[in-house]
Amino acid sequence: MAHRFTSHTAEFNLLPSKQSAYRPFHSTETAVHNDLVRAIDNRHISLLVLLDLSAAFDTVDHDILLSVLEHRFAVHGTALDWFRSYLRERTQSFVFAGKQTMAYHVDCSVPQGSVLYPLGFVAYRPTDDITDTIEQHDVSPHLYADDTQLRASSAVSLRMSRL
Numbered sequence: 001m002a003h004r005f006t007s008h009t010a011e012f013n014l015l016p017s018k019q020s021a022y023r024p025f026h027s028t029e030t031a032v033h034n035d036l037v038r039a040i041d042n043r044h045i046s047l048l049v050l051l052d053l054s055a056a057f058d059t060v061d062h063d064i065l066l067s068v069l070e071h072r073f074a075v076h077g078t079a080l081d082w083f084r085s086y087l088r089e090r091t092q093s094f095v096f097a098g099k100q101t102m103a104y105h106v107d108c109s110v111p112q113g114s115v116l117y118p119l120g121f122v123a124y125r126p127t128d129d130i131t132d133t134i135e136q137h138d139v140s141p142h143l144y145a146d147d148t149q150l151r152a153s154s155a156v157s158l159r160m161s162r163l
Contacts, residue, residue, distance in 0.1 A: 001082065009123075014073050018141050019144070020144045032048070032142055035140060035142075043156065046152065049149070049151075050149055051147065051148040051150070052148075053147075058108065059108060061107070062108060065083075065120060069083055087111075090106040090111065
């Protein structure tokens with residue numbers, strides 16, 4: 001299913017252009033490094049801010065994710081039913097000191113450890129709105145799953161004075 005979903009998003013160009021996660025031939029390291037080197041070559045200074053969402057994968061609401069899959073990614077019929085079945089009726093329990101808690105219903109988070117774990121978050125994350133707003137302020141965003149890199153560069157005029 002992960003392969004089919006990835007192929008679907010690539011074929012119809014459904015992932016935001018600034019999102020590098022889980023896409024062939026996309027590397028956030030290469031993109032940001034290249035931008036910084038080009039800025040230096042143009043005698044610009046750059047500011048790079050690195051952001052990481054805490055427990056981001058645990059905040060994915062199942063109902064919203066299913067709606068996003070249906071409306072933004074055009075997942076319908078059997079495929080959408082499969083995703084619904086995959087996400088619904090999940091429970092978790094905890095073990096501490098050899099004692100296990102009762103099972104708790106889970107209505108958010110992408111199931112950890114699965115191959116769909118990162119893809120679910122990338123599909124869920126509303127990055128188009130974020131990147132469009134940021135770019136209006138001459139800041140270049142780049143995203144990798146739950147990590148965001150913001151870069152701004154500006155020309156600098158250095159004056160050398162003699163002592």
